[in-house]
Amino acid sequence: MKYLQLVLAALQRHKARTLFTLLSVAAAFLLFGLLDSVRGAFSGAGSTVAGLNRLVTVSRISFTLQLPKSLLERIRAVPGVADVTYANWFGGIYQDQKNFFPNQAVAGNFIDAYPEWKLSAAEREAFRNTRTGAIAGALLANKFHWKLGDKIPLQGTIFPQKNGSNTWTLDLVGIYRIADPQQRGQENALFFNWDYFDEARAFGNGNVGWYVVRVADAKNADRVAQAIDALSADSDHETKTQSEHAFQLAFVSQFGDIGLIVGAIMAAVFFTLILLTGNTMAQAVRERIPELAILKTIGFTSSSVLGLLLAEAVLLLLLGGIVGVLVAGVVANGLQLSMGITLPPIVSSVAVWLRALGLMIVIGIIVGAMPAYRGLRLRVVDALAGR
């Protein structure tokens, strides 16, 4: 610590250069923060302990096909099943196609399967008892300034009504919140009463999109899943039951290999960064060779000179990198508010910080090592003479 002054003085030696380097380090870590959080969103970092005992049962052929509702009671009777609920993808449009958000028709007890979603008992009750009732997440309700009692018209894209109309008017009876910031993206959705949906839709009646099964003990999940699939084996509606996490992972992996794309970009960014800061450090050391020689003359050992130079490089990376990650948090927040895109939180995520800090220190050591090695090998007489 006592050498901190010395390191800071070295950084201030050429203020413009230090500033420019800090800014490019910050730009690199701004990208790192944003991309790492995108990768997190796609790699299913959203799975929680609460989701461990949830299974999803869909049609084996494709999750876009419906299953008969008659399976409900048969699944409920499978040993180890605590509760079962069901939903249909509705895919309605609110006002304009650009306002996309997920909306589903769900059973009255659907929300009970998600204890991490907070909804008051009164609103829960209202949802069950209102024929055209709907509940929306707080993020979504804020975005469109909805409040309880509002009428929300959705344009059906898949399901028209029996009476030929394509407009489904819903009554907002509840707004749910999710405390866990990793999960808040799921507040961007709307759910409405399945009974109303099934009664009014022009076709497909009596079928559900998928079942969500809660198992009593997560340890038995595999056995229960097999038992459920055995119910419909060799029928014309075979099912595939898997954990919610596996289902989500398979779904998002269909969008493309996000991990690969993000990895490639990060590689390009950090390769450039290493070259850039490495060059700056080399320049800084080259200019200071006589000073380093003086340090050694007045009794600094080679290893403390090495330490000083490494500390300087790491400090440079840390200062720039921390600023970059903080800015990434602000930018992600801005995206969330202005465009309704939800990324997992950056600034409050320990994992993101650990990865970022690790990278800063590793890159700092890499870029500091070459010039520091020169400082170590310095022959005082030559250096003082300017040779």
Add this chain to the structure above:
Amino acid sequence: MASGRGNRWRRLLGWLGVWALVFCGLLVLAMLPGWSLPVLLLPLALWLLLTRTGRQAWSATQVGIATIPQRLGSSSVVVVGIAGVVGVLVALLAMAAGFAATLKQGGNDETAIVLRAGAQTELNSVISSETVTLVSQQPQVQRGRDGLPIASGELVVVAALPKRTTGLDANVEVRGVSERAWELRPGIRMITGRRFTPGLRELIVGKRAREQFSGVDVGSTLKLNGQPWQVVGEFEANDANDSDLWADFGVVGPTYRRGNSATSVTVKLTDAHAFETYAAALAADPRLKVDVRTTRAYYTEQSASLTRLITALGNAIGVIMAIGAVFGALNSMYAAVATRTREIATLRALGFRSTPVVVSVMLETMLLALLGGMLGAAVAWLLFDQYTASTLGANFTQIVFAFRVTPELLWRGLKWALAMGLIGGLFPALRAARMSVTDGLREL
């Protein structure tokens, strides 16, 4: 005191002027089409060769370029930094361009697609067999040699098959087509095997689908809804259909419990101008509740949102990386000017004015930037042109597409490189020009 304030104002005005210049330069650069580069280079070359200031600038530039090997490290920062930005930018934009091109190739103005009113995609649409007949019998629909309308009621369903790369199930589009489908898509060509036989459980597989999914090679049997289907051929369409499995409409419906309903009807119009009257005729018929688009409009719409997203993402990532690269370039060029202080002061003492000095530093930076831009564009082209990837399309099924590094994208990458060079070079150049000659000569 007063003169001090005056100087400060003049400096402020100077800075504003420089920034305005940078801004205008970037604006002009952004709008330049590719062919204009030689047109702009010609007057520059003439100026360098023919005028006195120009020749001075050229010789100063030559000195600068000759000293590049002495500061290889910092010069390579400019080149590699800018190459990184251009490479990432071009690769991301090539992804968007490839996806858009793959979808758009499937569409034209002479064929129209009919979906249920309100349905944005085929997957969401249901069309009864009466409607299929009604929309096919309109006079705007071209008739084949047998006098029957060239129209194909088609049923799009989804099957989950394991991907070759991950082994995970992904969705593939199974399209049940009528016999007229071949006339509607004349570009389709069988690579191996034969077409499916109507009435039998036979499939043909698109080229890209066969590459993506396991178990769909010609000759293999796969189970759809518990029933065995034989893969009898592989086809090539060079558009989004390459990601499909095709089978007979009459067999797919019952397999998926869809009866004889369709999801869309594609019709061949008598000519491209018939679309308006065709759309009006369908709208006027009270028995029909359908939307009709030309296939070009339909496929363009399907690619629009993803293309927009990737382009926006590419530009945003590019801007952030460019900020980093510009600061790196500034660092390097300030250092270059600093190491050449004595040299530049000598030139000034010999009678060189400041313009040639500014121009020479700018030219040097722009050359390094151009080199970086070409390097980045070349790497993006080598690695990613025709690189295939897949994503979820509008029907919730995998669409395979190839990245397309087009000449326009390469030019756009070069423009970004030049813009970064402009900013990274201008400020160090101005410092070189403002340098005091006497101080500079005394510099060690």
